[in-house]
Amino acid sequence: MKQRAGDAGANAREAILAAARKAAQAHGYGGLNIRALADGVGIKGASIYYHFPSKADLGAAVARRYWEDSAADLDALWGETSDPLRCLHDYPDVFRKSLESENRLCLCSFMAAEYDDLPDVVKREVQAFADVHVAWLSKMLFASSVVSAGESGQRARSIYAAVAGAQLMARSRSDIALYDALIDGYRAAGLLPTLQRTLPEPGVDH
Amino acid sequence: MKQRAGDAGANAREAILAAARKAAQAHGYGGLNIRALADGVGIKGASIYYHFPSKADLGAAVARRYWEDSAADLDALWGETSDPLRCLHDYPDVFRKSLESENRLCLCSFMAAEYDDLPDVVKREVQAFADVHVAWLSKMLFASSVVSAGESGQRARSIYAAVAGAQLMARSRSDIALYDALIDGYRAAGLLPTLQRTLPEPGVDH
DNA sequence: ACCTGAACACCGTTCAAGT
DNA sequence: ACCTGAACACCGTTCAAGT
Numbered sequence: 001m002k003q004r005a006g007d008a009g010a011n012a013r014e015a016i017l018a019a020a021r022k023a024a025q026a027h028g029y030g031g032l033n034i035r036a037l038a039d040g041v042g043i044k045g046a047s048i049y050y051h052f053p054s055k056a057d058l059g060a061a062v063a064r065r066y067w068e069d070s071a072a073d074l075d076a077l078w079g080e081t082s083d084p085l086r087c088l089h090d091y092p093d094v095f096r097k098s099l100e101s102e103n104r105l106c107l108c109s110f111m112a113a114e115y116d117d118l119p120d121v122v123k124r125e126v127q128a129f130a131d132v133h134v135a136w137l138s139k140m141l142f143a144s145s146v147v148s149a150g151e152s153g154q155r156a157r158s159i160y161a162a163v164a165g166a167q168l169m170a171r172s173r174s175d176i177a178l179y180d181a182l183i184d185g186y187r188a189a190g191l192l193p194t195l196q197r198t199l200p201e202p203g204v205d206h
Numbered sequence: 207m208k209q210r211a212g213d214a215g216a217n218a219r220e221a222i223l224a225a226a227r228k229a230a231q232a233h234g235y236g237g238l239n240i241r242a243l244a245d246g247v248g249i250k251g252a253s254i255y256y257h258f259p260s261k262a263d264l265g266a267a268v269a270r271r272y273w274e275d276s277a278a279d280l281d282a283l284w285g286e287t288s289d290p291l292r293c294l295h296d297y298p299d300v301f302r303k304s305l306e307s308e309n310r311l312c313l314c315s316f317m318a319a320e321y322d323d324l325p326d327v328v329k330r331e332v333q334a335f336a337d338v339h340v341a342w343l344s345k346m347l348f349a350s351s352v353v354s355a356g357e358s359g360q361r362a363r364s365i366y367a368a369v370a371g372a373q374l375m376a377r378s379r380s381d382i383a384l385y386d387a388l389i390d391g392y393r394a395a396g397l398l399p400t401l402q403r404t405l406p407e408p409g410v411d412h
Numbered sequence: 413a414c415c416t417g418a419a420c421a422c423c424g425t426t427c428a429a430g431t
Numbered sequence: 432a433c434c435t436g437a438a439c440a441c442c443g444t445t446c447a448a449g450t
Contacts, residue, residue, distance in 0.1 A: 026322050027236075027320075027323055028236065028320065030233075034423080034424060035422085043434070043435090044435055044436085045425090046426080046427090046434075046436080047434050047435070049424095049425070050432085105319055108378075109319065109374060111378075112375065112377060112378035113311055113315065113319045113320075113377070114234065114237070115309075115378050116232050117233055123378075126378055127379065130375065130378065151394070154387060154391045155391060155394070157375070157388055157391060158368075158372075158388050158392055158395060160375065161371040161375040162364075162367065162371050162397070165368050165369070165371020165374065168374065172317075172333065173333065174321075178363070182363055182367050185361055186397065188357065188360070188361070189361060189364060189396050191392065191395040218414080218415095239441095240444085241442075249414090249415070250416055250417085251442095251444090252415075252416060252418095252444085252445080252446090253415050255444070255445080256413085
């Protein structure tokens with residue numbers, strides 16, 4: 001019964017991580033309030049420091065868990081269908097879900113804005129998130145041959161930045177329909193591929 | 207000598223606005239520190255409240271001045287050349303300049319992230335900025351006939367969101383070359399028009 | 413007209429102390 | 432092992448007071 005990891009004692013840590021993630025997606029790293037966070041978990045502010053030595057370490061742990069979960073989600077999407085065009089089509093849904101969850105932003109987009117004020121340990125995790133997404137997009141672009149091999153990296157970065165920008169703009173109007181319209185605009189302009197191979201006339205239902 | 211607006215007394219107000227703008231582009235509305243701001247202007251924190259009744263009013267005044275200045279810049283660009291394709295080509299330079307200025311973000315992108323915590327008076331000015339940019343882009347797209355008349359609004363919004371996203375991603379790596387690469391990626395994908403009419407082979411210098 | 417010091421409640425953080 | 436109250440310096444804000 002001694003020295004067991006992941007037991008009852010770890011629940012508080014996990015609860016803090018989950019609550020901190022939701023708070024940071026709404027208010028950012030700077031807006032993350034330790035006392036309010038502790039309140040939501042049912043402990044006192046000072047107790048947070050038993051689980052995390054500093055706000056910087058908490059922020060880094062939240063951001064790391066965030067990109068780890070995101071990487072797992074993307075891999076699951078790819079594992080389900082093995083259809084890279086389908087994956088590229090569904091990719092914007094990942095960012096849509098944050099908006100659906102009380103108009104929240106991607107944690108790492110918020111932290112990208114706050115970059116100057118971020119502790120170094122947090123900065124590293126924010127960049128890892130973008131790296132994971134760009135690598136996955138690049139793989140999908142290559143597998144679906146929508147761009148030539150040498151261009152998949154550049155296109156992947158452009159798609160990532162554009163989708164993050166769409167989420168940011170939609171948040172500032174609390175308007176998910178705007179997000180959908182922006183993504184459609186990317187498809188119409190050719191930044192994002194379409195599922196069917198670019199038929200000039202869409203058919204009946206339009 | 208009485209009741210004259212824009213005299214010596216207004217200098218403090220202007221100095222506060224200028225300093226607050228630079229600070230907010232680096233740290234956001236939440237990260238705007240009244241005492242530090244006053245320090246930069248050479249007065250005490252309490253004196254800020256003589257010129258602005260609250261932080262919310264200061265934030266709104268800063269954001270309003272920001273989009274007013276930006277609108278004037280865009281109109282000047284259009285007035286100089288009267289070439290809509292040239293204007294669309296130069297548009298990303300507007301966002302590039304913020305990055306050149308100590309890796310700063312567009313004030314309204316930062317505030318878009320902070321949207322949930324923004325006072326209503328500030329929210330309104332943040333939206334006005336996006337409105338101004340989308341309207342200008344829409345006008346340029348229509349004038350240059352790069353998209354059909356009905357699509358210029360959608361394309362304008364997509365371009366704005368994508369450029370803002372590129373700036374956000376570049377900031378998170380303090381990398382202006384990445385910003386340029388993202389913009390080039392938008393051009394290669396067809397989101398942004400190119401100056402010369404899409405020649406398949408670029409020629410000698412590449 | 414413009415600025416200030418002192419005070420308020422609130423923040424991140426520490427630490428000695430509880431169980 | 433896990434949590435707490437009290438304290439620290441710092442925040443936005445107010446206000447009576449200075450010139």
